Amino acid sequence: MDPSKWIDVTSESFKYSLDHFVIPSHYQKDVSSILIPHGIIMDRIEKLAKLIVEDSKGPLVICCVLKGGHQFFADLVNEIKKCNTVLGQSVPLSLEFIKVRSYHNDVSTGTVTISLTDEECQDWKNKNLLIVEDIIDTGNTMVKLLHKLQEFQPASVRVASLLLKKTPKSNGYVPNYVGFAIPDEFVVGYALDYNEYFRDLDHICIISEHGKEAYAIKN
Ligand code: HPA
Numbered sequence: 001m002d003p004s005k006w007i008d009v010t011s012e013s014f015k016y017s018l019d020h021f022v023i024p025s026h027y028q029k030d031v032s033s034i035l036i037p038h039g040i041i042m043d044r045i046e047k048l049a050k051l052i053v054e055d056s057k058g059p060l061v062i063c064c065v066l067k068g069g070h071q072f073f074a075d076l077v078n079e080i081k082k083c084n085t086v087l088g089q090s091v092p093l094s095l096e097f098i099k100v101r102s103y104h105n106d107v108s109t110g111t112v113t114i115s116l117t118d119e120e121c122q123d124w125k126n127k128n129l130l131i132v133e134d135i136i137d138t139g140n141t142m143v144k145l146l147h148k149l150q151e152f153q154p155a156s157v158r159v160a161s162l163l164l165k166k167t168p169k170s171n172g173y174v175p176n177y178v179g180f181a182i183p184d185e186f187v188v189g190y191a192l193d194y195n196e197y198f199r200d201l202d203h204i205c206i207i208s209e210h211g212k213e214a215y216a217i218k219n
């Protein structure tokens with residue numbers, strides 16, 4: 001996607017104070033600011049769904065990257081279904097789930113584990129896949145996943161990521177659809193986690209030092 005088409009929230013002015021929105025009281029000390037309020041996420045997904053449907057020529061296999069992608073996936077699929085009833089074109093959908101893991105605390109471990117049995121993926125041959133991911137950070141997970149998917153000979157693979165982190169650690173990978181470009185900070189909420197916490201927070205927030213410490217995995 002052309003950078004002019006995504007929403008850039010990297011500037012400091014996009015950080016809302018915790019006083020301006022409601023967040024669960026158990027996370028009050030664990031996030032330092034709100035980066036993307038839930039309502040804006042939902043409005044943006046409505047637009048991404050429209051772009052995806054306009055670009056789709058045939059049936060789509062929409063593939064959710066678990067766990068972080070589940071909320072974006074659910075809301076995106078809902079919006080695509082709405083487009084199917086109001087726009088001229090209609091896209092038959094099938095839904096798939098894969099699990100990918102690469103983070104320990106806020107650090108990418110460099111090893112990516114993908115849970116896919118080859119049998120489950122055989123029927124992706126000649127299909128149009130849309131991979132739905134919560135965030136592209138270094139890009140390493142997605143590049144490895146795309147490489148693996150080629151084994152199943154899909155007709156096409158496109159990637160929709162809600163977030164794209166602007167980080168010097170990026171390998172340059174840019175997805176086909178991006179919701180927001182975000183600053184180089186660790187974000188949580190809207191199913192994005194830190195060691196499995198914060199998935200139960202609706203807004204996308206920047207984690208605080210207190211939060212990193214409180215939910216760190218200590219070895
Ligand atoms: N937050 C949550 N999960 C992530 C992030 C992040 O900033 N980067 C990569 N995975």
Ligand code: MG
Nearest residue numbers: 068069134135
């Ligand atoms: Mg993810």
